[in-house]
Amino acid sequence: MSPSTSSNPPLIRDAALRLFAEPGGARASVRDIATAAGVSPALIIRHFGSMEGLREAVDAHVATQIGALLEHIASDPAGAIDPHSSASFADAATRLFGDDSPLPRYLLRSLVDGGDRGAALVELVTRSSVEAWQSMIDAGAVSPGPDPRARAALVAMIDLAALALREPLGSLLGADPLTGEGAERWTAEVARMLARTSPHGASAGSEHEGNPHD
Amino acid sequence: MSPSTSSNPPLIRDAALRLFAEPGGARASVRDIATAAGVSPALIIRHFGSMEGLREAVDAHVATQIGALLEHIASDPAGAIDPHSSASFADAATRLFGDDSPLPRYLLRSLVDGGDRGAALVELVTRSSVEAWQSMIDAGAVSPGPDPRARAALVAMIDLAALALREPLGSLLGADPLTGEGAERWTAEVARMLARTSPHGASAGSEHEGNPHD
DNA sequence: GGTCACAGTAAACATTTGTTTACACTGGCC
DNA sequence: GGCCAGTGTAAACAAATGTTTACTGTGACC
Structure with missing residues (x-):
């Protein structure tokens, strides 16, 4: 498990921005974004509360x-x-x-x-x-x-x-x-x-x- | 079970067009479209082969x-x-x-x-x-x-x-x-x-x- | 009436989804 | 060292997804 870092929320947000902007990006899943950001899906939910919160x-x-x-x-x-x-x-x-x-x-x-x-x-x-x-x-x-x-x-x-x-x-x-x-x-x-x-x-x-x- | 009708494929296609065009429509599911068209989800797959075929x-x-x-x-x-x-x-x-x-x-x-x-x-x-x-x-x-x-x-x-x-x-x-x-x-x-x-x-x-x- | 092609559907299926739960780790503070 | 808050993750969970399967009904044809 990596050390804690406060750069993960912007990293996740930016990965999401990139994916959402692509063709088909409206269907990007929490797992797609987690992979792109290099974190676990649950971390996205922890930081943003939900996919809607991320959006x-x-x-x-x-x-x-x-x-x-x-x-x-x-x-x-x-x-x-x-x-x-x-x-x-x-x-x-x-x-x-x-x-x-x-x-x-x-x-x-x-x-x-x-x-x-x-x-x-x-x-x-x-x-x-x-x-x-x-x-x-x-x-x-x-x-x-x-x-x-x-x-x-x-x-x-x-x-x-x-x-x-x-x-x-x-x-x-x-x-x-x-x-x-x-x-x-x-x-x-x-x-x-x-x-x-x-x-x-x-x-x-x-x-x-x-x-x-x- | 309703009588057979050849108007169902265009009806489905047009329902899909409407849903896809709406905000959030890229996430419209086969069940959403089926409901909007008044048919079963399986009929969409039967007529168009897949969701990709419908698109x-x-x-x-x-x-x-x-x-x-x-x-x-x-x-x-x-x-x-x-x-x-x-x-x-x-x-x-x-x-x-x-x-x-x-x-x-x-x-x-x-x-x-x-x-x-x-x-x-x-x-x-x-x-x-x-x-x-x-x-x-x-x-x-x-x-x-x-x-x-x-x-x-x-x-x-x-x-x-x-x-x-x-x-x-x-x-x-x-x-x-x-x-x-x-x-x-x-x-x-x-x-x-x-x-x-x-x-x-x-x-x-x-x-x-x-x-x-x- | 029987057969066949076609259309239509409910149920089942395997996979994916967003989210929750339980646990481990880290660093700061006393 | 112990405690605590915060971060991070694997596994589990309930629901949703696209598709397949098995069956029924209809109408045309012989």
């Missing part, structure tokens, strides 16, 4: 982690879509999500299986997007359009999709939309589309997309 | 159904985003998805749990979007932009999100994005954003969004 702990942790990214973006709202500071979002996303993070896939899991807690997590993301968008409207940087709510919804959807639909989007883009060059290209393209709504943007009209990084 | 049958059916919508849109590519024919997409979506269709939620399920079959279904949707977008580029109606692949990816994501993220999008929009007024508003807003990329669109420049439905 709650994972959800709470994910909310904290994703909240960190949103906090970062909220400190620089333009950073999310401004082509000149797109590196800021890309850097933050790379740092938080790396190449192998289960968080975006877990967000997707929350969308389909999360019930009330999943809906709350998704709302965390979309509310942050909508607030950032409103800040930019207030600053006069963008236009709310004839149907302001629809436009805000579109902006929020684009943000949510970049996280939750990371994999199909990555296939389409030919690069990971949350890290490195892929993140820069994605945010640049989103910025171009939204820059179209600037009240005083390009004055030449319809299509003026020379070189956004110069 | 395959559901996937095949969903691919057929979603293919029907894409076929409709492919016959009128502009219909997906042109504000003047947005009613065409809205009508088709309403007819296919109604108020209560499990298909969009099942697509979301496929994204997270579908493995290869899920990826194939998602590709069905995104390929169709990309092809429609390319048709519009070829027709000179829109511009590919400085990063054509990123722009096509953005268009495809918007389409995929409207289906798979129907519920959070509906909350943001304040209406269902796949039926009725909500579908019209959503497609109108998407059209406005994408019309911005027209090579010879509005010549007044930055923000010219008078009244798109007049």
